[in-house]
Amino acid sequence: MPVPTSDAAAPRTSLREQVFARLRAAIVDGTLEPGERLHDAELCRWLGVSRTPVREAIARLELAGLVVVKPGSSTVVSPLDQRAARDAAEVAAAMHELATxxxxPHLTEQHLQAMTAANGRFERALARADVDAAVTADDAFHRIPVEVAVNQxxxxxxxQVTPLLRRMERTRFASLTGRASVAQHTRIVELVAAGDADAAGREARANWLTLTWEN
Known part of the structure; x- marks a missing residue:
């Protein structure tokens, strides 16, 4: 699909980060589709910014594997790459195992209630095939251990790796295959509540590795 024509400007605070975040989100949610050619002028009009932050964002997106840049020729949104997604899933699985x-030992009852509530939202979103809500709820569930782990x-x-996975998960969450994650989330909470940190970590790892098994 073509680049949106909205004239809405990006917030001026942390402009580089705002531009990068908006372009990354547009790629991850499919607004900018795989294989779509990106033109600086169109992106600048859409975001309401100059060329410099757009080019800086493109450079970062290239490093993240979300765009392919051919100097002096073109910039295109990267195609969905199963191998790259599997590699990213393995790294993410290891990181979430470590985080969990x-x-x-530091997750309180309040944390566990928040994770359970996020999992409930996740399950309901899957039931109504609301992929955006499913991704948001899944993020909310996994964000809690990551934030509590306090490991920069x-x-x-x-x-770095999660945006690649979220592109794949949008396909997965649109199908029945994503529903196994609901039970895995529940098991993670149960294991944490039981004080079995190692088993909870292994379950978190298995949850993220489902991307490598099902795609």
Whole structure:
């Protein structure tokens, strides 16, 4: 589909990050489709910014594997790459295992209730085939252990690989295959509540590796 024509400007605070985040979100949610050619002028009009932050964002998106840049020729949204997604899933699985194991002793009843509530939203979103809501709820569930773990390197790594996975998960969550995650989420909460941090970490790892098994 063509680049949106909205004239809405990106917020001026942390402009580089705002432009990067908006372009990344547009790629992840499919607004900018795989194989679509990106033109600086169109992106600048859409975002209401100059060329510099757009080019900086494109460079970061290339590093993240979300666009392919041919210098002096074109920039296109990367196709969905099963191998790249599997590689990213393996890294994300290891990071979420570490996050869950590290956070487990510090997760309070309030944290577990928030994770359970997020899983409930996730299940309901899957039931009505609301992919956007499913992704948002899944993010909310997994974000809690990551934040409680307080490991900057872990968070930075997930920031790099998660967008690739979210593109794949949109396909997965649109089908019945994503529903196994509901039970896995429930099991993670149960294991944390039982004080078994290692088993909870292994379950978190298995949850993320379902992407490699089902795609």
């Amino acid at each position: 194991r590290s956070a487990a 390197a872990l968070g930075d790594t997930l920031e």
